[in-house]
C-alpha cells in the first residue's frame with residue numbers, strides 16, 4: 001500500500017516563490033513539492049537547484065518541475081504568480097493584471113480536481129484571495145491569504161528591537177488591508193503578558209513619536225525595501241512557510257491571515273487581514289479582538305477601501 005504524503009504545489013517561482021521553496025525545503029515541512037511557472041525554464045532550473053541541496057536538508061523532500069495535473073493530489077497550492085510592485089506602485093495598482101492571471105491559473109487548477117487548501121500571496125492579496133475563493137468555488141475556510149502575516153512579523157521584529165526583547169515574545173497584530181490602510185492593534189499589544197504602555201514606562205528617553213514612527217516603518221517597509229533592492233521576498237517566504245506548517249501540522253496556530261469575514265468585526269463578504277486559528281482544515285475561526293474606537297474606525301476605513309477596489313473586479317468577471 002502506498003503511504004499518503006503531504007504535497008505542496010507552488011505556482012510562480014519568482015522572487016517570492018523560489019524563496020518560499022528554499023525555506024520550505026530547509027525546514028523539512030512537506031514530503032513533496034511541485035514547482036510550476038509560466039517561465040518553465042525557471043521552474044525547472046529551480047527544481048534542479050533545490051534537489052542538489054537535498055543531501056543537506058533536514059528531511060527528504062521530493063521536488064519536481066510539474067504541471068497542473070499535479071494539483072489533483074495536492075494538500076496545499078501556494079499562489080505566488082503574477083506581477084509584483086514596481087517602485088512607486090501601490091499593491092492595489094496590481095489588481096487588474098493579477099486578477100486576469102489568476103482567472104486562468106485557478107481554472108486550470110480546479111479543472112484537475114484540486115480539493116485542498118489555497119494559500120494566496122500575490123498582491124493585492126486581500127482582493128486576490130476573494131477572487132480565488134470565487135473562481136475556485138471552495139469553502140471560504142480553504143482559501144487563505146497571507147494577509148498581514150508579514151506586517152505583523154515586521155511589527156513584532158521592530159517592537160522587539162526597540163525594547164530589546166526577542167520578537168517571539170512580542171504579541172502584537174497588524175490587521176486590515178495588506179497595504180496602505182493597515183493598522184496596528186496597540187490596545188492588545190504586549191510583551192510577555194505586559195502591555196506596551198507598561199514597557200514604555202521603563203524605557204529611558206521614551207518618546208511617543210518613536211512608536212508612531214515604528215508603525216510607519218512597518219506600513220512602509222515594502223516601499224523601503226523595493227527602493228533598495230527591487231522586491232521583497234525573504235520575510236514573506238518565511239511567513240508562507242509558517243502558514244504551510246500550521247496547516248500541514250494541524251497546529252491550530254493563531255496567524256494574521258486574510259480571511260473571509262461573515263459578520264466578524266462587523267464586516268461581511270470581504271477578505272481582510274485578521275488573527276485566525278489555522279489548522280488542517282484551513283481557517284478554523286477568526287479571532288475577534290475587542291478594538292478601541294479609533295482602531296474600529298481605521299478597520300472600517302480599510303475594509304471600505306478594499307470593497308471599493310473589489311467592486312469593479314466583481315463586475316468584470
Ligand code: NAD
Pocket residue numbers: 011012013014015016017036037038039042080081082083084085094101104105120121122123124125146147150178231232233236
Ligand atoms: P516575480 O516577478 O519575481 O515572480 C512572479 C512569477 O510569476 C514569475 O516567475 C512569472 O513567470 C510567474 N507567472 C506570471 N504569470 C504566470 C502564470 N499565468 N502562470 C504561472 N506563473 C506565472 O514576482 P515576486 O517578487 O515573486 O512577487 C510575486 C507576487 O507576490 C507579487 O504580486 C508581489 O506583489 C507579491 N508579494 C506579496 C507579499 C505579501 O506579503 N503577500 C510580499 C511580497 C511580494
